[in-house]
Amino acid sequence: MPLEIERKFLVNTEKLTIESEGTFLCQAYLSEDAARTVRIRIAGEKAFLTIKGQTNGISRKEYEYPVPVADAREMMQLAIYPPVEKTRYKILHEGMMWELDIFHGKNEGLILAEIELTSENQTFTRPEWIACEVSGDPRYFNSYLAKFPYRSWE
Secondary structure (H helix, E strand, C coil): CCEEEEEEEEECHHHCCCCCCCEEEEEEEEEECCCEEEEEEEECCEEEEEEEECCECCEEEEEEEEECHHHHHHHHCCCCCCCEEEEEEEEEECCEEEEEEEECHHHCCCEEEEEECCCCCCCCCCCCCEEEECCCCHHHCHHHHHHCCHHHCC
C-alpha cells in the first residue's frame, strides 16, 4: 500500500536562497471530501492522476499514475474548483529532499516547504529557512487552497 508521510512548513523567505530551477505545476481537483481527494496535475511536460486517502496524523494512502498531458488538460475541465498553480523547487538539505512551493494566482504570497518521510517519527534537520510547522492545519492542503485561496483569507 503506497503511503505518503509528509510534514509541511511555512518558509522564512529572508533566509531562503533558491539555486535550482523550478517546475511549474498546475493541479485541479476532480473530487474531494474528508475521506479522499482525486487530483490531476500537470508538472512541466508530464501529467499525473493522484488519489489520496484520508489523512491520519501526517500519513495517508496515495496512488499516483502517469497520464497523457492532453488527457490531463481535458480532465482539468472537470475540476470542482479552479486549479492551483505553483512553482516547485527541489532542495537537498543534509541528505533529505525538500520541496519548496511558491504559489501563484489567487494563492500568491504563500510559500510552503514539504518533506516526505519514511515513518512518522523519522528525524531530520530543518534548514534555517524553515519557519513554523503547518502539517496538521488543513488550510494548507492544496485541495483547501483550491476552494479557499490564500489571498481570500482574513
